Amino acid sequence: MPTTIAELARMKAAGEPIAMVTCYDHASALLCQAAGMKVLLVGDSLGQVVLGHRDTLSVSVGDMVRHAAAVVRGAPDALVVGDLPFLSYTSPAQAIESAGRLMREGQVGVVKLEGGRSIAPTVRTLVDFGIPVMGHLGFTPQSSHQIGVKVQGKSAEAAAAIIADADALQAAGACAIVLELIPAALAWAITERLTIPTIGIGAGAGCSGQVQVWHDILGFSGKPPFRHTRRFGEVGAAITSALSDYAGSVADGSFPTAANAATMDEAVVTAALA
Numbered sequence: 001m002p003t004t005i006a007e008l009a010r011m012k013a014a015g016e017p018i019a020m021v022t023c024y025d026h027a028s029a030l031l032c033q034a035a036g037m038k039v040l041l042v043g044d045s046l047g048q049v050v051l052g053h054r055d056t057l058s059v060s061v062g063d064m065v066r067h068a069a070a071v072v073r074g075a076p077d078a079l080v081v082g083d084l085p086f087l088s089y090t091s092p093a094q095a096i097e098s099a100g101r102l103m104r105e106g107q108v109g110v111v112k113l114e115g116g117r118s119i120a121p122t123v124r125t126l127v128d129f130g131i132p133v134m135g136h137l138g139f140t141p142q143s144s145h146q147i148g149v150k151v152q153g154k155s156a157e158a159a160a161a162i163i164a165d166a167d168a169l170q171a172a173g174a175c176a177i178v179l180e181l182i183p184a185a186l187a188w189a190i191t192e193r194l195t196i197p198t199i200g201i202g203a204g205a206g207c208s209g210q211v212q213v214w215h216d217i218l219g220f221s222g223k224p225p226f227r228h229t230r231r232f233g234e235v236g237a238a239i240t241s242a243l244s245d246y247a248g249s250v251a252d253g254s255f256p257t258a259a260n261a262a263t264m265d266e267a268v269v270t271a272a273l274a
């Protein structure tokens with residue numbers, strides 16, 4: 001049985017940190033299932049890390065549905081959260097339509113959307129119709145062209161705005177809130193203030209849990225890690241080495257061997273040629 005949102009609430013109350021990771025495809029979901037990951041995010045970071053775009057804006061509801069469904073099929077025990085993409089929730093009615101597709105076709109358990117007080121009525125509508133919602137405050141990538149790619153909430157005024165947004169999301173019925181790139185002290189204060197869990201990324205250890213991007217923690221890029229992440233593996237280097245080993249083995253004739261293919265009596269081949 002998948003992890004439930006009640007389990008997330010229990011973990012916050014019990015002081016058990018929640019580990020969440022992004023996941024975008026079936027093969028990766030099988031690995032998450034094997035590792036016992038309880039919460040997965042099919043993030044619209046898909047646009048960047050999987051599809052190679054500059055930002056998340058080009059991701060569509062259809063993209064999210066296809067990738068979410070592949071993840072859910074591979075990780076039956078995880079709570080799978082799916083992002084509502086850019087401009088797919090500009091009204092409560094459109095949000096219901098988009099979230100409905102993510103839940104029915106993508107089979108996600110929770111939808112995530114970006115924004116605070118302005119989006120709270122939409123969150124209320126979704127929750128009233130039975131759709132669990134995770135909020136996302138601080139650095140919100142869908143607004144990066146407006147707010148820049150930087151730490152948010154550093155002044156008292158900016159911090160107060162994020163606090164008011166968090167309060168509004170909780171009041172609207174959100175089941176948790178991602179806090180991205182805000183100072184640790186602010187994330188801690190919000191976590192203390194709210195009853196619902198906070199899931200941080202670049203927001204310090206005071207959150208109820210952490211979310212990290214698959215490619216960042218597994219070492220897929222040769223670039224040095226961002227400050228907010230840590231490479232827990234060097235999977236990119238392992239794959240590169242395996243690929244050059246494979247190509248080299250084909251080139252030097254050491255792969256495939258006789259054991260890698262079916263056998264057939266040569267007389268049968270001769271008969272076939274005749």
Ligand code: KIV
Pocket residue numbers: 022041042043044045046083178180201211213
């Ligand atoms: O899309 C994503 O990967 C996210 C996380 C960084 C929170 O929204």
Ligand code: NA
Pocket residue numbers: 043044045056083141
């Ligand atoms: Na996202």
